[in-house]
Amino acid sequence: MVTRTSNVRVVEARYIEQRIPRYKGNPLIEALPPVPTDEALIKQLLRLPDFDVEQREWPTEDRLQMVGGLSMFLLPLERHIRLARALDTLVRGGYVGRAPSTPEYARIYQALYEAQQQGVAFLEMVETPDESQLSSSLIGMSGVGKTTALRRIFRRYPSTIYHPEHHVYQVPFLHIEAPHDGLSVKGLAGSILRKLDLLVPDSDFYDTYVNTRGRSSGEMLLINLAAHAMHTYCVGALIVDEIQNLSNRGTSKSTLMSALVSATNQLGVPIIFVGTTKALDVLGLNYRQGRRSVGHGFQTWNAFATSRDLADPDEWEDFVSVLWQYQWIANPVQLTQHLSDALYFCCQGVPDLAIKIFACAQWRAMLEETEIFSVHSFNAIMKDELAIVEPMLDAIRTGNTKLLRQYDDIPHLKFDTLLDNALGQYQGVMQPGANIRPGDPEFGPAVADVLIAAGIDESRAKTLAKRVEADNKVVGIVAGAKAALTIAQPKPARRGDSTKKEADKQEVSLAPDDLRNAFRLSKADGLSVLEHLTTMGAACRLEEVLGLV
Incomplete structure (x- = not known):
């Protein structure tokens, strides 16, 4: 049964009896999806674009759009499976001791109330089970797919579950991002309340306590209120993404991190810190915060490892072998070790960049009407479309960690922007006469007409058009006219020629x-x-x- 209230999608809880002793009888855990096998998990996480070999015969304008479908490409690797398992264990473990209508559930409410009465965030008076200490961090370089993987994994869970018997709404996960200009304690609380209001029908925490009374509410009281809301709606895990942006907040980041750790301690809500390697500066503020951000099966996400051998694949070879199948060009290119190594060198094993280079190579092949790409195409794309990320990639190639920290974030390049740039570079392909080549009966007369319109004598224009056609170096009327105008212009005199010619003339x-x-x-x-x-x-x-x- 699915109900819709206030445009929020909510599913009604259906319970699955648990085998793990500490999970038994807990409706928050029993309402979660069953733990899948590895094979089922791979199918759930896999994201491939729609593709059929017959699509290679479609018009160029349609195939350009089909290549854009690579933006959703996700091939589950071992790292994805491990992360999914760790997250599932984290969420289930966080619900231990938090079942609604139990003394433990009520005790947390009491602690939050007493803290609010005293004007502080939390009181150190609630004992939570070991599972509530299972917060962790997912750290890795930009572009390796951390956020994409998290969102895909959590799509397995309903956004909101309603328990009629307990009159409780359950939010299995809450994903918020720290803005680029930093996140304050008050901003964190506001983000939590705003997101919960979007997920739970008729919830109005944000409008009631932030919009109307936000200026008079202290930061600690807002944190207390956010904790109250997370407990009320049975949040399974809080994901704080782009945690490295906390470094922009100066001394306030210590206060915020302490608030986050306190929330984990008091509520038993696991917190997952997600960020680039810059986040290590934030998470390492002190031993307590650093200790709580590690462990529980969360490995550091670096670029894909390569074996440089397609016959004995590592992460990169598995990834590129599947990606390579999605070619919409008329003359698909066979994957070779040379091409695999060349693409890896260009992107340094960063999957986001690899996909974009692969897409740009196909767009170029279509727009240039070659319908094929090569290593040269990859190099040209890195020089043109992806030049902005080259400094960071150089830092990766040289292993310069100090320089790499300066280029910690790969600039976000959207697929739509890359396609627009490609079309802009090859706009002539879309113009009338752009495909007319020398030897075509229309080429010479059309070039001459352009020259005549530019003010060149008709006889001279025809002669220039014939010279351009004989050179056979350009394609298209516009390119032919430009070449003819270049010939028509007198060559600049070499230094000293002008004086000598003038002297000869005087003689x-x-x-x-x-x-x-x-x-x-x-x-x-x-x-x-x-x-x-x-x-x-x-x-x-x-x-x-x-x-x-």
Whole structure:
């Protein structure tokens, strides 16, 4: 049964008897989906684009869009299975001792109430079972798919479960992100309340306590209120994503981390810190916080490891072998060890970049009408479309951890943006006459018409068009006209040519009585310029002027 209230999708609890002794009789655990086998889990996590080999015959505009479907590609690897198992154990373990309508459940309410009365966040008076200490962190470089994996894994769980017998709503997981400009204690509480209001019908915690009274509410009271809401709605796990952004908050990050740890202690709600390697600075604020962010099967997510041997695959080879099958170009390229190694070098095993390079290579092949790509295509894409991430990739290649920390976050490049950029670079392909080549009866006359419109004489225009067609170096009317205009422009004179040509012109055009002839004659016969000026009657000797002769 599915009910809809206030546009919120809620499922009614259906209970599954548990075999694990500490899980038995707990409706919050019994309402969760059963633990799947590895095979079933792989099928649930797998995300592949719609593909059929017949689609390679579709028009270019349709195939361009189909390549964009690679944005949802996710191939479950061993790391995904391990993460899914760890998260499931974490959520179930966090619910131990928190079953509704039990003394333990009521005791937490009492502690929250007394803390609120005293104007503090929490009181150190509630003993929670060991499972509530199972918070952890998922740390790894940007682009390896941490957030994507978490969202895909938690899609296995209903967003909200209603328990009619207990009149309780259950939210198995709550995923919030720290904004890039940092997250304060008050901001964290507000994010929790706002998200819960979206998931639970008729919930109005945020509007009631933040929008209307937020300015007068202290940060600690808001944290207490957020904890109250998480307990009321039986939150199974709190995921705080982009935790590295807490480093932007200066000294307040210590206060916030303490609040998060206290929430875990008091409520028994596991918290999963997710972030890049910069998050280690946040999680290592002190021993207590660092200790609580490690363990429980959460490995560091680095780039895919490679064996450099398709016959003996590691993570990268498994990934690229499946990805490679999704080609919409007319002449699909067979995967070779050389191509695999080249793509790995370009993306350094970062799956997000590998998918985007692979997509861009197909877009280029379609727009250039070659319908094929190569290692050269990968290199050109890294130079053009993905140049912004090259500094970070260089840091990975050299193993420079200090430099890598500066480029911790890979700039987010959306598929739509990459496609728009590709179309922009090859917009000429979409223009009339863009595909007309030399040898086509329309090529020469069309190029000549463009030149005539530019003001070139008709006869000259036809001659230039014939020269461009004979060179056979360009494709398209626009490219042909540009080449012809380049030929039509006079070549710039080399340095010194202008002076020499002007002098030659003067030699021919000077009149016999032009005094400048004295300089020309002086160079020819070796006599002085004065002697030639004297002969021409334009000068006389000094002795004659002084009357000495």
